[in-house]
Amino acid sequence: MLLPGHLLVSYFFVDHVSRKIKKRKLFIITTLIFSILPDIDILFVGGIARHHQTLTHAPLFWILVFILFNLLALALNSAFIKTISFGILIGAISHMILDTFGMSIGLSWLAPFSWKDYSFLPLNFEYAGNNWWQHYVRSTAFIIEALVTTTIIVKRLSEGY
Numbered sequence: 001m002l003l004p005g006h007l008l009v010s011y012f013f014v015d016h017v018s019r020k021i022k023k024r025k026l027f028i029i030t031t032l033i034f035s036i037l038p039d040i041d042i043l044f045v046g047g048i049a050r051h052h053q054t055l056t057h058a059p060l061f062w063i064l065v066f067i068l069f070n071l072l073a074l075a076l077n078s079a080f081i082k083t084i085s086f087g088i089l090i091g092a093i094s095h096m097i098l099d100t101f102g103m104s105i106g107l108s109w110l111a112p113f114s115w116k117d118y119s120f121l122p123l124n125f126e127y128a129g130n131n132w133w134q135h136y137v138r139s140t141a142f143i144i145e146a147l148v149t150t151t152i153i154v155k156r157l158s159e160g161y
């Protein structure tokens with residue numbers, strides 16, 4: 001999924017589940033940041049083809065970050081850090097779930113123990129090359145992303161936003 005899709009889906013989700021959370025704005029902002037932060041690896045691996053083969057796309061890495069922040073929150077008795085820890089977890093894991101709808105690369109859910117790609121859609125690694133966009137706009141992944149993001153936008157507009 002592309003960055004706007006990650007942001008829209010995670011915002012739609014956290015906006016609905018966070019209505020009773022005390023530090024709601026902090027939770028939403030943290031979730032949005034971490035819903036796109038895993039893609040920072042694109043800058044370091046030289047393109048789309050291998051960018052899911054890093055720790056930023058390893059669910060276990062984010063679970064460990066969540067645990068560390070949670071332990072820190074417990075040690076400091078900090079609701080602020082605890083809220084951030086849950087934003088990290090929800091944002092990063094929503095990114096992982098959405099990236100599992102890949103057409104050229106999937107997600108290595110068992111990393112770092114196994115870097116095998118998993119996807120809900122058939123994978124064709126050849127599409128991850130130079131013409132990625134041309135393949136993407138004709139793929140099932142793009143149709144799903146377009147439907148999901150359009151549905152969210154229409155729903156939010158109909159609610160008066």
Ligand SMILES: [Zn+2]
Binds near residue numbers: 038057095099
């Ligand atoms: Zn990603």
